[in-house]
Structures are given as C-alpha cells and as structure tokens.
Amino acid sequence: MSFILRALSNGMDGVFVGGCLLGECHYLTEGNYLALSMVHICKKLLKRIGMNPERVRIEWISASEGIRFAEAMNAFSKKLQELGPLGRGEGIDPKELKVKLQAIQDLLPYIRLVERERLRVRFKTEEEYNKFFNSDEVERLIKELIMDKLEISQIMSLLREKPHSTGEISEILGADPSEVSVYLNSSARQGLIEFDESQMRFFPV
Numbered sequence: 001m002s003f004i005l006r007a008l009s010n011g012m013d014g015v016f017v018g019g020c021l022l023g024e025c026h027y028l029t030e031g032n033y034l035a036l037s038m039v040h041i042c043k044k045l046l047k048r049i050g051m052n053p054e055r056v057r058i059e060w061i062s063a064s065e066g067i068r069f070a071e072a073m074n075a076f077s078k079k080l081q082e083l084g085p086l087g088r089g090e091g092i093d094p095k096e097l098k099v100k101l102q103a104i105q106d107l108l109p110y111i112r113l114v115e116r117e118r119l120r121v122r123f124k125t126e127e128e129y130n131k132f133f134n135s136d137e138v139e140r141l142i143k144e145l146i147m148d149k150l151e152i153s154q155i156m157s158l159l160r161e162k163p164h165s166t167g168e169i170s171e172i173l174g175a176d177p178s179e180v181s182v183y184l185n186s187s188a189r190q191g192l193i194e195f196d197e198s199q200m201r202f203f204p205v
Contacts, residue, residue, distance in 0.1 A: 001038045002108055004056060009101045013089075014055040014080045016073065021060045022126060032060065033122060033129075040133035041115060044142055048150060049100035050090055050174065052083055060126070096172055103154035107146070114145050151175075151183050152192075156204060159193060163201035 004015045017039055019025075019032035036058060043053035057076050061069045083089045087097040104111075118141055123129055132138060154173055158164055166184060170177040184202055187193045193202045 001042050001111070002105065004039075004042055005101055005105050005108075008051075008055070008086060009098070009105070011086065013083070013086045014057070014076065016076050017056070017058040018061055018069070018072075019058070021062055023124060024062070030122070034120075036126065036129050037115060037119065037121070037133070040129065041111065041119070041142070041146075044133075045104050045111075045146070045150065048147055049104070049154070050092055051087075051097075051100075052090060054079060055083060055086065092174075093172075096174065099157050099172065100154055103150060103157045106157060107150055107153045110149065111146060118145065148183075151179070152187055155180070155183055155187065156192065159202055159204045163196060163199060163203040165201045168201075 004017070007015050017035060019035055022032060022036075025032060039056060039058045043056055046056065047053045057072075057079075059072045061072065087094055092100070119138065121129070121132055123132065155169055158169055158172060164172070166177055166181050169175070169184075170180045173180070184193065188195065188202075191205060193204050195202050
C-alpha cells in the first residue's frame, strides 16, 4: 500500500496493480493474494478521505496476455481521464489532499498489523475476496479498528505543520466541527496534543 500512496502523493492520478493469475504464479508466493487484500483496504481508506476508489485498479494478467494488458491499461487510462486530475476531480484542495494521504501513510504500520491479525484470509477466487471485504462484518471491523485512528492521524498530520484551532482543522479537512472536537479531546486525553489557551489552538506534544 505504501507504493500506491507514494504514487498518489507524488501527483499520479491513479495506480494500476498487476499480478499473476490467482493460483497460477510460477513462484511459491502469496504475494498476489496479499496484494488483493491490501487493495481492498486501500480503496476503503481512499473513499473515507473523499477520493474516488476507482483511482486504484488491480488486474490479473499472465505474461502471454499482451493484448489483454494493453486493453486493461487503455480502459484504466480512459477511466482516469473521466475522473479528472487527482484531488481536483473530487473537489479536494491540494493542501487538504496532502494531509489526508500523509495521514494514511503515517498509519500504515498499524494498518498492516490489523490486516495480518484480523483481516488476513486465503480464498481461491477474487469473487470470494470481494464478498469477504464487502461484508458487513469486515466493514464494522475496519470502521472500529482503523477509521477513527485515521481521523486522528489526519489531525496530527495537520498539527505537526503548525498549531490549529478546531475551526481551522474542520475547514481544512472538510469535517464536522463537533466530530473534530471529539477527536481532539480524545487525543488530548491520550497525551498526544495540548491546548494553548493564549493562542486558542492545539499543538502536538
């Protein structure tokens, strides 16, 4: 996932992930199965921060399928043209986009842990993976284990640049002030941030 986020952070409008057909890799590896799981999680995170998840695509193509590869790349390129430039197509300010992507990157070690401990599965088909990652149970797990931490990570990413008020954070992130206040209070209780009454702004400890 770090490669996907790095590409998007560097201004790419989308990322294409290609791999061997499931169950047909010549090497003894679970890499394409793991990649499929991580792309599912990545798409959910991108959707959470307001980005179109279709900016990331994964396809299984063998080395002998040159025509199919070209068709897949042309279709993806056309889709990205429809979506427009990264961020601008979603109506996200460049500064806001940078903060949101950095927040996911900062959370990657924890996301990997959650994937390995709670979300790692081994199915035979892509359809089974799609069904699993779109199930209510997985949606609940990701919301409970990752999404709240992602909101806090976005806030911390902002505060590392400079102190901000609740209103400023809400405006930059496009978030509800009451929700931001809840996350700020939670972060303060954890000793991650403090409030400067003279400036009326929060700053990281």
